[in-house]
Amino acid sequence: MIYLSTVTPVYRGSEFLEKLVYEIAKVKEELEGINAPFRILESVFVDDGSIDGSDLVLEKLSKTYSWLVVITLSKNFGQHPATTAGILHSSGDWIVTLDEDLQHHPKFILTLLKEAVFTNSDVVYANPEQSVHESRFRDYSSKKFKVLISKITRNPAVVMFNSFRLMRGSIARATAAISIDQTYFDIALGWFTTRISQISFPLKDDRFINSKISGYSLVKLISHARRLVQSSELKILRIGTILGLSATIFGIIFVIFVIFIKVFYPELITAQGWASVIILVSILGGVNAFLIGLVLEHISILLMQSHGKPKFFEVNRKEDSIILKWFKLIDSK
Structure with a gap:
């Protein structure tokens, strides 16, 4: 029964x-x-x-x-x-x-x-x-x-x-x-x-x-x-991690691009300093956002564990x- x-x-x-x-x-x-x-x-x-x-x-x-x-x-x-x-x-x-x-x-x-x-x-x-x-x-x-x-x-x-x-x-x-x-x-x-x-x-x-x-x-x-x-697992936090990583990668690519222009086409650079600012902001801001995203995701995981989320369950x-x-x-x- x-x-x-x-x-x-x-x-x-x-x-x-x-x-x-x-x-x-x-x-x-x-x-x-x-x-x-x-x-x-x-x-x-x-x-x-x-x-x-x-x-x-x-x-x-x-x-x-x-x-x-x-x-x-x-x-x-x-x-x-x-x-x-x-x-x-x-x-x-x-x-x-x-x-x-x-x-x-x-x-x-x-x-x-x-x-x-x-x-x-x-x-x-x-x-x-x-x-x-x-x-x-x-x-x-x-x-x-x-x-x-x-x-x-x-x-x-x-x-x-x-x-x-x-x-x-x-x-x-x-x-x-x-x-x-x-x-x-x-x-x-x-x-x-x-x-x-x-x-x-x-x-x-x-x-x-x-x-x-x-x-x-x-x-x-x-x-x-x-x-x-x-x-709830706030998976939206992962977006911050992804955006931070993307900004860091963009900054690195931009560094390579600026070096290439400086070496082969220096006449195209009409203003000094702006490229460095963009690179610093992009890389440092991206690294910060990436690290903060990782920390928040880890906190979310710890929170789920504190709530008792199981690894598996039989039925x-x-x-x-x-x-x-x-x-x-x-x-x-």
């Missing part, structure tokens, strides 16, 4: 938790009823220093649903640390992360898993078909920032990033295990696999639309963006064929 786990960080979700667990239970019962080769093994809820009585709701629900696991953090650490804590406490072959407010509906879990096995992916992100927050500025700025970081880091997966995702359990737990305070979890996922895809769903953040209250303040959003950049995808065969059988009926 293949098992799925769901992980949900909880901070201010008391009014949504009963409905969320009920919807997960429906999917769990449906899978058991149709004799699927996979089951929802557990739903891990991480109480991230909740402020609205969510802990009491979770305690009550855990008495009703034996497969509900509650993890209580000592204080509010934030969505990413809470998510990684939940992942480390999970044991499923596949893990789905869900927000507390039903923005990510459990009914899409099967579609995510189907997408994973049909595209041979280790990670599948759920992305919205339309505006999530019904706030043009927020949705547009978020999208464009991801595009910018994707280009700077040359990481095409950045534009897919979403907290609603399905991950192969072994990869998710390995990523969570090496993540430190400043590690951006989705960037770290890309250190373990490049088999990443996405699928679109009609996702809406009704809590924000109705109350205009966001779980992220401007300061948190800036910190979020900083960690995204900090966890077992053999059971995917069982899920794939079952989905094809269902589709043929």
Whole structure:
């Protein structure tokens, strides 16, 4: 049997938790009823220093649903640390992360898993078909920032990033295990696999639309963006190294050219000193830029190592064929 786990960080979700667990239970019962080769093994809820009585709701629900696991953090650490804590406490072959407010509906879990096995992916992100927050500025700025970081880091997966995702359990737990305070979890996922895809769903953040209250303040959003950049390999730094080397080579070639003119065509030199200035600026500036680029690239490498970027990782995808065969059988009926 293949098992799925769901992980949900909880901070201010008391009014949504009963409905969320009920919807997960429906999917769990449906899978058991149709004799699927996979089951929802557990739903891990991480109480991230909740402020609205969510802990009491979770305690009550855990008495009703034996497969509900509650993890209580000592204080509010934030969505990413809470998510990684939940992942480390999970044991499923596949893990789905869900927000507390039903923005990510459990009914899409099967579609995510189907997408994973049909595209041979280790990670599948759920992305919205339309505006999530019904706030043009927020949705547009978020999208464009991801595009910018994707280009700077040359990481095409950045534009897919979403907290609603399905991950192969072994990869998710390995990523969570090496993540430190400043590690951006989705960037770290890309250190373990490049088999990443996405699928679109009609996702809406009704809590924000109705109350205009966001779980992220401007300061948190800036910190979020900083960690995204900090966890990425800034390959744009290599451009500085290349430009510096190019300027140095240009300076050397120009020296040879000036010497040639001075020896064979001295009458062409009408002004004295300008060639020396250009040569000095080009060579010295180029050497400085080249050395600074090398230092920054080395710092970037050390930063990746401090974040725990692995040299290699083993994965077992053999059971995917069982899920794939079952989905094809269902589709043929």
